[in-house]
Amino acid sequence: MRTRLRLIPTTFIMLTSLWGIPETANAQIVQATTSIEGLTCPFCSFGAQKRLKKVGGVKDVKVDVNLGLATLFAGQGQSIDVQQIPDAVKKAGFVPDDIRVVAIGMVQDNSGQLYLQLRGQEQGLLLADADPTTSEKLRGFAGSGVEIEVTGAWNSASGGNSFQITPGGIQLL
């Protein structure tokens, strides 16, 4: 049974690797959408698409010039290396802005802290500072063995390996 839960993104959720390993290297990111500033014509967008296709784990990229967005799709069983996206956009001659991702994993509770156990990975992404409603719904999945899909904004914290996802929705798989 598939259930779609829509959450109002009122706070950021902090995601951090529990084992000190940069979580983006193992993040089960199946889709990422980045805003691109300075993108004004289709011919120019080719360079952005070409660079973004080289991002780790990416199989395909679609660019929407009208909306100034590029959507990256992961290959089968692969995870997009989101950390590479801003540099790819810059090398194409544009300016990266917000990134939204779709991540898949199982919610676990580790001494009261929620994290997203990634599919086929030992590492996880720590969920922290969630708003009460979001935390309650996520805690309901903790330890259930049920995989969920989380969408939200991805924002690299300065100088560190932690990332924030603002939940735009949680979906059971």
Place this chain on the structure above:
Amino acid sequence: MQKFFQGRSSRLGLSFLSAAVIMSATSFDPVRAQVTTNNALPIGQGQKLIRVQAIYLKAADGSREFEELSFPFVLGYGVTNKLALFAIVPFLDRELEADGRRRGEFGLGDIQFLARYTVFQKNEKGRTFRVAPIVALKVPTGDDDETDGLGRLPQPLQLGSGSFDPSIGLVITRQTLKDSLSASLGYQFNTKANDFEFGDQATLDLAYKYRLFPKTLKSGFLFVGLESNLSWQDRNRVVGSVDANSGGTLLFLSPSVQYINQRFTLEGAIQIPVVQDLGGNALEPDIRLIIGGQINF
């Protein structure tokens, strides 16, 4: 610009083709999102493009007729997200008819190498403003010693100048999803070869284009535009003496159309002379037609 004068090789009444004609054929702006005007839009790191145009130029009066068909191939490469390099490889077919005789040649002209570097940019969603200086060097790869049955072709009819000619320029572009405005300023320093020195040339190009179709911004964009091309050229020097029948000012207005999608562009323009203030008995251009396209890879 085209200029003719009765010079040293006019024993049979033939006229020289002006330096301006050669300039118009080989001083080719490398990356024109507009058809006749440079722009400062980005070429990403590692990105390549090929551009080719077919340019037809005609100038005639009662006794003289000049025609030129040129095919400049432009190869562009993004070294970094700010630095782009270009090579312009022109193939020329030019012919002059005067006093009942036809003279001309076809082949490779002088290749020009250019570097463009973005020094300022301001970007927002669906909008960009960029400024980029350009430096270039035209090298004498074209034949400058062609002959026919009448002897050596006059220097302005040769495919190449025989000289290394540097130039500098500046391009500014403001582009949105709806329209685009570009300005390109350039100056070419012409040096001497074969006792002939073409006059230095300054150019100012302006281009505005407006997106017509599709309004939903799916697939490619269709633009209509209006461009202006102003050029001034100093007088030529022949064996150290100033040629009074050379140099001058030309202004073209150029309506244009462009189709642009992610992989290629197609374009066309008609350059119509509206101001012609040329030296001496220079032959004034009648019209110039341009079609072309470019591809990304």
